[in-house]
Amino acid sequence: MRRLPIVPTVVVVLAAATMIALGVWQLQRLQWKEGLLARYHDAQAMSAQVPWPSDPADYAGALYRRSSVDCASVRGFDAISGRSQDQRSGWAHIAHCTLAGGGSAEVALGWSTDSAAPQWSGGEVAGVIGPSKGGIKLVASPPQGGLQQLAVPDPSEIPNNHLAYAVQWFLFALTALVIYALALRKKWRAEGRDAR
Numbered sequence: 001m002r003r004l005p006i007v008p009t010v011v012v013v014l015a016a017a018t019m020i021a022l023g024v025w026q027l028q029r030l031q032w033k034e035g036l037l038a039r040y041h042d043a044q045a046m047s048a049q050v051p052w053p054s055d056p057a058d059y060a061g062a063l064y065r066r067s068s069v070d071c072a073s074v075r076g077f078d079a080i081s082g083r084s085q086d087q088r089s090g091w092a093h094i095a096h097c098t099l100a101g102g103g104s105a106e107v108a109l110g111w112s113t114d115s116a117a118p119q120w121s122g123g124e125v126a127g128v129i130g131p132s133k134g135g136i137k138l139v140a141s142p143p144q145g146g147l148q149q150l151a152v153p154d155p156s157e158i159p160n161n162h163l164a165y166a167v168q169w170f171l172f173a174l175t176a177l178v179i180y181a182l183a184l185r186k187k188w189r190a191e192g193r194d195a196r
Contacts, residue, residue, distance in 0.1 A: 110147025
């Protein structure tokens with residue numbers, strides 16, 4: 001009867017179990033992400049506007065919905081890489097607004113091939129709420145300040161690679177077990193030769 005070495009076997013089994021657990025967790029994340037994307041796609045189809053969310057807890061529920069803001073004053077502009085509605089690369093012009101009713105908002109005014117700040121001093125802006133590094137932004141539609149239309153935020157651009165990660169973790173676990181089994185077989189063969 002061949003005996004398994006206790007400590008290496010426990011280490012390998014625990015490592016494989018951890019990898020399998022991570023794979024299962026990625027499958028759970030996949031279900032969560034698919035539900036989130038379905039909700040965002042439904043939000044895109046809604047024509048009714050939502051109020052601009054002032055509380056970060058409300059950001060997720062407002063994404064990809066239409067909204068509007070009243071930009072009372074512009075604190076500054078940023079130009080970041082962006083795509084036009086017809087998928088040309090260039091600059092997205094972001095205005096940092098103080099809102100008339102209090103609070104603030106990032107407003108993506110539009111697109112151009114020039115990084116220079118547009119001539120725009122504020123006012124009512126309607127558009128679609130999209131994600132941004134700071135939380136959310138309003139992508140103006142129609143564009144403002146003489147700019148062209150930016151690509152409308154699209155939830156299909158959100159990566160959903162949890163299935164690939166799950167498969168990866170399961171393959172890692174299988175590989176660890178196969179390598180350990182091969183190492184044991186080699187060890188047992190060597191012991192068999194030594195016993196003769």
